[in-house]
Amino acid sequence: MEWDAPAIVLDARPYGEGDAIATVMTEAHGAHRGLVRGGFARARAAVWQTGNVVQARWVARLADQLGALTAELVHPAAALAMEDRLTLAMLRAACAVAEGALPEREAHPRVFGTLLQLLARLAQGPELLADLVRWEAMLLADLGYGLDLGVCAVTGATDDLAYVSPRTGRAVAAAAAGDWRARLLRLPPFLCAAVPGDAADWRDGLRLTGHFLARDAFGHRHLPLPAARIALYDLVTTLAETPGDA
Amino acid sequence: MGGPEVERLIALLARLPGLGPRSARRAALRLLQQPQTRLLPLAAALNEAARAVRTCQLCGNLDSADPCTLCADPRRDRGIVCVVEGVGDLWALERAGVFRGLYHVLGGTLSALAGTRPEDLATEPLLARLRAGGIVEVILALGATVDGAATAHWLTERLSPFGVAISRVGQGVPIGGALDVLDDGTLAAALRGRRPF
Numbered sequence: 001m002e003w004d005a006p007a008i009v010l011d012a013r014p015y016g017e018g019d020a021i022a023t024v025m026t027e028a029h030g031a032h033r034g035l036v037r038g039g040f041a042r043a044r045a046a047v048w049q050t051g052n053v054v055q056a057r058w059v060a061r062l063a064d065q066l067g068a069l070t071a072e073l074v075h076p077a078a079a080l081a082m083e084d085r086l087t088l089a090m091l092r093a094a095c096a097v098a099e100g101a102l103p104e105r106e107a108h109p110r111v112f113g114t115l116l117q118l119l120a121r122l123a124q125g126p127e128l129l130a131d132l133v134r135w136e137a138m139l140l141a142d143l144g145y146g147l148d149l150g151v152c153a154v155t156g157a158t159d160d161l162a163y164v165s166p167r168t169g170r171a172v173a174a175a176a177a178g179d180w181r182a183r184l185l186r187l188p189p190f191l192c193a194a195v196p197g198d199a200a201d202w203r204d205g206l207r208l209t210g211h212f213l214a215r216d217a218f219g220h221r222h223l224p225l226p227a228a229r230i231a232l233y234d235l236v237t238t239l240a241e242t243p244g245d246a
Numbered sequence: 247m248g249g250p251e252v253e254r255l256i257a258l259l260a261r262l263p264g265l266g267p268r269s270a271r272r273a274a275l276r277l278l279q280q281p282q283t284r285l286l287p288l289a290a291a292l293n294e295a296a297r298a299v300r301t302c303q304l305c306g307n308l309d310s311a312d313p314c315t316l317c318a319d320p321r322r323d324r325g326i327v328c329v330v331e332g333v334g335d336l337w338a339l340e341r342a343g344v345f346r347g348l349y350h351v352l353g354g355t356l357s358a359l360a361g362t363r364p365e366d367l368a369t370e371p372l373l374a375r376l377r378a379g380g381i382v383e384v385i386l387a388l389g390a391t392v393d394g395a396a397t398a399h400w401l402t403e404r405l406s407p408f409g410v411a412i413s414r415v416g417q418g419v420p421i422g423g424a425l426d427v428l429d430d431g432t433l434a435a436a437l438r439g440r441r442p443f
Binding site for chain 2: 011017045046050051052073075076078079081082083088089091092096226227231
C-alpha cells in the first residue's frame with residue numbers, strides 16, 4: 001500500500017530517540033498518521049514542523065498499518081510564521097483543530113484545500129482571521145455540525161441577522177433576539193457577507209465556532225478544545241480590547 | 247543468560263539515550279569483564295552523583311552546589327540572563343564558551359501534544375529574578391520550532407512589563423553550511439534576519 005500526495009503537517013510527536021509519529025492531511029486521504037524514521041533528527045526536523053506543506057509519501061504492507069511517512073518540504077509555512085505571534089497562533093490553532101476534529105483517514109477535500117490556501121496567505125496578518133473562522137465553520141459543516149446562518153430561526157427573516165443560538169446553531173435576527181440576547185452568541189457580519197470585519201468581529205467569530213467545535217466536534221469525542229485554539233482566542237480578545245491595535 | 251542481576255543491568259542501560267538492547271548488552275559485558283577499572287568506578291560515580299547533584303534553585307541547572315557554579319561565579323555578567331529550554335541547551339552554550347552571563351532553564355516549551363502548559367514551565371523563578379532587579383537583558387535561546395517560537399512569544403509578553411531588553415538568538419545559515427543544501431524555512435529565516443555587513 002502506498003500513496004504520494006501534497007500534504008499539510010498537522011503535528012509530529014517524538015517517538016523513540018530520533019523518530020516521530022506524524023499526522024499529515026491530504027486531499028484524498030484526510031488526516032493520516034505514519035511513522036517518520038529520523039523525523040526528529042537534525043537533518044529532517046525542519047520538514048516536520050506543524051503547518052508545513054510537504055510532498056508526502058506513505059508506505060505500508062497493509063492498509064490498516066501505521067505505515068512509514070517520508071516527505072519533501074514544499075512550503076515552509078512554520079518558519080515563515082514564527083516571527084509574528086498572531087500568525088503563529090493562527091497556524092497552530094488551525095492545525096490543532098484539524099488534527100483533533102477530523103477523523104483519521106476520512107477525506108475532506110474542501111477543508112484541506114481551504115486550509116492549504118490559508119497557510120499560503122498567513123503573511124496577510126490579522127485580516128486572515130475572518131477566513132480562519134469561515135474555515136472552521138466549513139469544517140463543522142463537513143463533520144455534520146453545520147451552522148444555519150442564512151435565515152432567522154424565529155421570524156424567517158434573512159436580513160439583520162445578528163446572533164446565533166448556542167443550542168441549535170441557527171441564526172437569530174437582532175429584532176427577534178428579545179430577552180434571549182444575553183444568552184445568544186454574536187454573529188459577526190463577515191460570516192454572512194464578504195466583509196473583512198474588525199478585531200471584535202474576529203473575536204466573536206472565534207467564540208462562535210469555538211463553542212460548536214468544543215461542544216460537537218471535540219465534545220463528542222470527549223476531548224477538550226485544543227490549547228492552541230484557546231490561546232488564539234485569548235490573543236484575539238486582547239487585540240480586540242486594545243485600542244488602536246485592531 | 248547471566249542471571250537476573252546482569253539482565254537488570256542490561257535493561258537499565260538500554261533505557262539510556264543512544265543505547266538499545268544490543269548496545270546495552272555490549273556495554274554491560276565490558277563493565278562486567280573489567281569490574282575494578284570500569285564497573286566499580288562507574289557505580290561509585292553514579293552513587294556520588296545521585297547523592298550530590300541537585301537542581302539550582304536560581305537557574306535550574308544541575309550541579310552539586312546550590313546555587314550552581316555558574317550562578318555563584320562572580321566573574322559572570324549578572325545583567326544578562328539567557329533563557330534555555332533544558333539543561334542540555336545550557337551545557338551546549340557553556341561548552342561553546344561564548345556566553346558570560348547567567349542562565350535560566352525553562353524546563354520545556356509550551357506544547358499541547360506533550361501536555362506542557364504555562365504553569366509547567368519555570369517562569370515564576372525567572373520573574374522573581376527580574377523583580378529582584380539588576381537584569382538589563384533577557385536572551386531567549388529557545389529552539390527554532392513552532393513550539394519554541396510560541397513559547398518565546400508568550401514569554402516576551404510576560405517579560406515586557408519589566409522593561410528589560412528582550413532578544414532572541416539568530417536563526418539561519420549554520421557555520422560551514424552551503425546555501426544549496428539548506429531547507430527553505432532556514433533560508434527564509436536567514437534572509438529575514440540579515441544585517442548590515
